[in-house]
Amino acid sequence: MLLTELTASARQYLLDRGYTETTVYHNYVWHWSSFSKTLDINARYDTGLLVGYITRLYGKNLLLMTPEEMPHREYIRYVAFRALDSFFKTGTIPGTSMSGAKVRQPFTSYTTLKYFCPP
Numbered sequence: 001m002l003l004t005e006l007t008a009s010a011r012q013y014l015l016d017r018g019y020t021e022t023t024v025y026h027n028y029v030w031h032w033s034s035f036s037k038t039l040d041i042n043a044r045y046d047t048g049l050l051v052g053y054i055t056r057l058y059g060k061n062l063l064l065m066t067p068e069e070m071p072h073r074e075y076i077r078y079v080a081f082r083a084l085d086s087f088f089k090t091g092t093i094p095g096t097s098m099s100g101a102k103v104r105q106p107f108t109s110y111t112t113l114k115y116f117c118p119p
Helices: 003-016 021-036 047-058 072-090 110-114
Strands: none
Touching (some): 047 072
């Protein structure tokens, strides 16, 4: 699959699952675009190309590291590149959008809200 097609499909996949345009761009597409700009426009995706790019740019293969031990920015890159590779291999991207998270669910009643807000 062409890298341009892969990134466009992965982007749409995230949007279709409730990720906001801002989240998709900043946490995924920006990193994918920087990767694709290093290749020919007609480049076919290959995990080896991604690993080579990551290793050249960051001096290590982020995909082999333990996410819990990464600094925040490094973790964001890890998630973006892992998502792209996962989408290529399985057609899915692991994780959930914040729109489905409990912190984004509306309160069920005004009385619940009163306990958290002073009068």
